[in-house]
Amino acid sequence: MEVRTRFAPSPTGFMHLGGLRTALYNYLFTKKMGGKFILRIEDTDQERFVEGATDVIYDTLKGCGINWDEGPDVGGNYGPYVQSERKNLYLPYAQQLVEKGAAYYCFCTKEELDERRAACEAKGEVFKYDKHCLNLSKEEVQQKLDAGIPYVIRMNCPTEGESAYDDLVFGHIAFPNDTLDDMILIKADGMPTYNFANVIDDHLMGITHVMRGMEYLSSTPKYNLLYNAFGWEIPQYIHLTTVMRDSQHKLSKRDGDAYYSDFIQKGYLKEALINYLALVGWNPGTDQEFFTMDELIEAFDVSRLNKSPGIFDMEKLTWMNAKYISELPFDTYLEMATPWLDKVLAGKGIDYRRLAELMQGRTEVFNRIPDMVSFLAELPDYSIDLHTHKKMKTDPVIAKENLELVLPILKGIDNWSEQNIHDIVMAAIAESGKKNGAVLWPLRIALSGLESTPGGAFEIAYLLGKDESIRRVEKGLEKLG
RNA sequence: GCCUCCAUUGUCUAGCGGUCUAGGACGCCGCCCUCUCAAGGCGGAAACAUGGGUUCGAGUCCCAUUGGGGGUGCCA
Numbered sequence: 001m002e003v004r005t006r007f008a009p010s011p012t013g014f015m016h017l018g019g020l021r022t023a024l025y026n027y028l029f030t031k032k033m034g035g036k037f038i039l040r041i042e043d044t045d046q047e048r049f050v051e052g053a054t055d056v057i058y059d060t061l062k063g064c065g066i067n068w069d070e071g072p073d074v075g076g077n078y079g080p081y082v083q084s085e086r087k088n089l090y091l092p093y094a095q096q097l098v099e100k101g102a103a104y105y106c107f108c109t110k111e112e113l114d115e116r117r118a119a120c121e122a123k124g125e126v127f128k129y130d131k132h133c134l135n136l137s138k139e140e141v142q143q144k145l146d147a148g149i150p151y152v153i154r155m156n157c158p159t160e161g162e163s164a165y166d167d168l169v170f171g172h173i174a175f176p177n178d179t180l181d182d183m184i185l186i187k188a189d190g191m192p193t194y195n196f197a198n199v200i201d202d203h204l205m206g207i208t209h210v211m212r213g214m215e216y217l218s219s220t221p222k223y224n225l226l227y228n229a230f231g232w233e234i235p236q237y238i239h240l241t242t243v244m245r246d247s248q249h250k251l252s253k254r255d256g257d258a259y260y261s262d263f264i265q266k267g268y269l270k271e272a273l274i275n276y277l278a279l280v281g282w283n284p285g286t287d288q289e290f291f292t293m294d295e296l297i298e299a300f301d302v303s304r305l306n307k308s309p310g311i312f313d314m315e316k317l318t319w320m321n322a323k324y325i326s327e328l329p330f331d332t333y334l335e336m337a338t339p340w341l342d343k344v345l346a347g348k349g350i351d352y353r354r355l356a357e358l359m360q361g362r363t364e365v366f367n368r369i370p371d372m373v374s375f376l377a378e379l380p381d382y383s384i385d386l387h388t389h390k391k392m393k394t395d396p397v398i399a400k401e402n403l404e405l406v407l408p409i410l411k412g413i414d415n416w417s418e419q420n421i422h423d424i425v426m427a428a429i430a431e432s433g434k435k436n437g438a439v440l441w442p443l444r445i446a447l448s449g450l451e452s453t454p455g456g457a458f459e460i461a462y463l464l465g466k467d468e469s470i471r472r473v474e475k476g477l478e479k480l481g
Numbered sequence: 482g483c484c485u486c487c488a489u490u491g492u493c494u495a496g497c498g499g500u501c502u503a504g505g506a507c508g509c510c511g512c513c514c515u516c517u518c519a520a521g522g523c524g525g526a527a528a529c530a531u532g533g534g535u536u537c538g539a540g541u542c543c544c545a546u547u548g549g550g551g552g553u554g555c556c557a
Binding site for chain 1: 482483484485486487488491492493494495504505506507508515516517518519520548549550551552553554555556557
């Protein structure tokens with residue numbers, strides 16, 4: 001039988017990393033099994049409609065290389081793939097359940113329920129709908145319906161025994177039936193709840209494997225009751241652990257660390273993000289850590305999915321991102337780095353190509369570039385303490401002496417190429433009998449005003465140009481009295 | 482509160498009864514390389530939550546405790 005899976009996000013306008021990972025795993029699993037991956041938009045909550053939100057979903061998924069075989073934009077034989085476009089389809093199924101006694105009309109108002117819920121909570125009890133409306137006679141129900149009284153349809157859960165199922169990740173899971181609440185299937189506005197639409201759609205779309213976040217672990221028994229009431233086959237369940245920010249918090253909107261777009265804006269590469277995300281909660285069983293999408297598909301195995309929640313480690317992501325950046329074709333790097341260089345160096349006439357060569361191996365995240373290169377635009381105000389360096393065998397006194405040595409040499413260089421600067425200065429150092437470090441450290445400090453820089457003294461001198469380099473060395477000498 | 486799931490270094494994890502004096506990676510520390518930093522190379526510190534069982538033998542199986550997650554919406 002062909003594997004059919006689905007990713008069913010609700011369009012909120014953002015793609016949460018946890019959701020992205022769910023989509024990824026669905027995709028990897030499906031492709032590995034040679035099945036079909038379906039994208040379905042779950043927009044049954046009219047109050048939360050966000051303009052353009054579906055585009056965010058499309059763009060993110062496509063950008064990451066997660067492609068669907070059926071969906072709102074590409075079609076398929078099981079459409080429509082947007083729940084709001086299927087809204088007329090759910091009520092008859094609910095009515096069918098009412099006829100079978102597996103569901104019933106409920107006329108309790110939201111306000112009444114809220115009150116009862118609050119009262120329950122005040123007493124420290126669990127609120128559970130008391131099946132009040134289940135006791136209504138057929139005639140009473142019809143009367144209310146005829147009178148146009150608003151209603152919802154609730155499922156009629158058993159109150160004894162237990163419901164169990166086998167999850168491909170968590171194994172056997174059992175719930176006592178008396179804890180099951182008679183959840184609402186059809187809302188007062190006629191729309192199905194997520195819970196109901198989900199079951200109907202998964203069945204109608206021929207979904208064989210439901211892979212989703214584990215927040216649904218405890219409502220799954222109720223879904224199964226629904227499948228059974230219809231006489232439908234229950235799909236395989238694969239529940240996924242939550243991606244956490246720390247041991248007790250999920251990745252959240254508030255901390256700006258939850259959305260795909262946050263990371264892209266900061267300058268994380270989508271390949272790195274996908275690669276890293278795949279490893280939070282899953283591992284290949286080998287020491288391999290870097291994967292292309294095809295390699296992930298090849299290596300993916302549901303049995304290697306983890307059962308405990310994983311903390312999203314920004315440090316490791318950043319490390320991985322740096323690796324990905326360093327492996328970028330140089331021209332791609334240059335193109336991607338340019339806007340970031342422009343933030344502080346636009347119009348300064350700096351050789352971006354050379355600078356990019358120096359920067360590529362040191363770029364962890366693109367948004368860190370401006371801070372690393374801004375010294376080229378303007379010499380930072382630095383302390384002469386920077387000239388003290390034990391290992392380079394230099395201090396402010398030696399620095400002054402060596403800067404005085406190197407200044408006229410610099411002035412005498414006609415062809416200001418990096419190679420030329422290097423050769424001429426090195427020759428002068430050799431001739432003076434001084435240590436390389438004792439000259440080059442002060443030079444680099446004078447040129448950059450920074451303890452660490454991308455590139456050494458020669459690279460910086462070249463990038464700065466002759467005039468600016470000389471100006472900075474002179475200024476350095478001034479500082480040293 | 483009730484239901485349920487989970488539990489190996491700071492983090493991601495390997496481990497599916499003996500091969501574990503617990504392996505890999507990030508991070509951290511040290512050394513080397515080197516005109517700085519980074520990269521790279523080498524090395525180091527760092528974990529089986531606790532208590533009971535089962536077994537000749539437990540990180541691995543069972544139970545309890547503790548800790549954490551999730552659910553408990555006319556949200557998805």
